[in-house]
Each structure stands twice: as structure tokens, then as C-alpha cells.
Amino acid sequence: MSGPIADTRPPHGLKDGAIRPIRTLIVDDEPLARRGLVLRLAGHPDIEIVGECGDGAAAIAQVHRLQPELMFLDVQMPGADGFATLGQIPAAEMPLVVFVTAYDHYAxxxxxxxxxxxxxxxxxxxxxxxxxxxxxxxxxxRAALGHCSQLLELLGGLSGRPPLELDEALQPDALEQLQRDERLSVRDGGRVVRVPLHSIRWIDAAGDYMCIHTDDDTLVLRATMRELERQLDPRRFPRIHRSTIVNARRVIETRPHSNGESFLRLDCGQELKLSRSYRDRLQLLQ
Incomplete structure (x- = not known):
């Protein structure tokens, strides 16, 4: 007699050809409790146990090392309890959390x-x-939000603006508006500095920092030349040296020098060198 017909449908969370189980960490100071949960989860093919630990400190280390998507976390543990443990996990590494407790008043x-x-x-x-x-x-x-967030950040990055809101990005002329932005936005630690383009005279590098020289001030920000170049129109702000970008509209005189180099004089009196490697930019400055 033939046996029962096997169910060939993919289990919860799994799709044909795209199996990606939920990486799971179990945190409980009672070995028997951990074992019981492991046995129950074994019946769910889309759950992959990647680690177990018995205290908060170990949990924090394991989250950092294993990058789980899900954590079953005991509330009552010696040392840091479940809530204190969560408070020490960076937001960027935080998995989905299911608390496990013997007391419902923790709900x-x-x-x-x-x-x-x-x-x-x-x-x-x-x-x-x-x-x-x-x-x-x-x-x-979370996956949908993460994808959306990355897309909005990318769109905002076209002009150096902070990440767009969803309703901004859905506007038909969103990209055109971004490219017309008349300010340079630079992230500096936890702040975003926005500088009117017309006020910029030149930009140069100083180690790990960039100096943005404007009509009113010199801003010293932790950034890279590549980040600023990506945001600036190269016709208006050509790179004239490996460590210098100039506002072409502020150049009032060009003077040839030896070895194919030139000197540029700005409307503020500052002189800058146009190196031989960038001499093709000279046509933008005349």
C-alpha cells in the first residue's frame, strides 16, 4: 500500500529557488530552556539557529559577530537583563527580537x-x-523599508542633500530638481552643512579633511575629494589639482607656467596652481 503523498510546497518563508532562512540567535541563561526552544524551532525549516548564549554580554558579542536577523531573548538573566542587553546593541546591528519570559507583566x-x-x-x-x-x-x-531607504539616500546623494522623503522622491521632476540644487551639502559627523554654490571660491584637501573657502569663511569638514566631486558640476567646479577644486566663475586670470602648468588668479586675489595632469580643464576657465 502506498504511503501518504508528500507535501511539496515550500515551507513558510521559503520560495522555490530562493531559500534564505532567518538566521536566529537564542539567548537564555537556562540550558534546558535553550534546548527546548531549539527543538521546537527545528520544526520550522525557515529558521536557522546560528548561535546560543547564556548572558547579555555574550549576546552582544554574538550579535556583532553573527549578524542574526532574529533573536529570542530571555528577560531575566544574571548581570544585564534582556532590556539592558538590547540597550547596548547598535541600531545598525539590531535583529528582530522576541522576548521570552516567565512573567507576563514584562509584556x-x-x-x-x-x-x-x-x-x-x-x-x-x-x-x-x-x-x-x-x-x-x-x-x-524591514526588507522593503531598507530597500526604500537606500533608494531615497541614493537619490538624495545626487545633490548631496540629506535622504529624501518618499513623497519628494515620487515627484515627476525629482531628479531634475536635485540636479538644480544650488547648495553643496556635506555631512560632517552628525550634522549636514549646506553651502551656497555661488559663495564657494575654491576647495582644497588637508589630510582627511576638506577646506571649503567661501566669501565669508573657511569651513573645515571631514570629507573626501571624491564625495565633493560627485556632487559638483565639473563644468562649474573643475578639479585643477589632485587636491584642489575651483569655482570657474571666480577665475579672472590664467597665467602659463613651466612644464605645462598654469596659475589661476581668483577675484579675491588668491592664486592656485593648475597642474599638468589637469591642463585639459583650462578651456573651462577661459
């Missing part, structure tokens, strides 16, 4: 910590399935 605090869900010990199979469904939905949502 509100769990959701305030932006947990996907919380489970009461001993873990019920049906509740575990509900939590995993929430995890799958949260994972899809």
Missing part, C-alpha cells in the same frame, strides 16, 4: 522596547507559531 515593557513579540515560559507551540508569523511579516516589512 508592556517588551513592546516598548520594540520587540516583535514576547513568549511566556514554558513556550506553547501554538504561540510560537504566531510569533514566527509576526517575525516573517516584520522581516518582509
Amino acid at each position: 508592556i515593557q517588551a513592546f516598548e522596547a520594540s520587540a516583535v513579540d514576547y513568549l511566556l515560559k514554558p513556550v506553547d507551540e501554538r504561540r510560537l507559531e504566531q510569533s514566527l508569523e509576526r517575525v516573517r511579516q516584520a522581516r518582509e516589512h
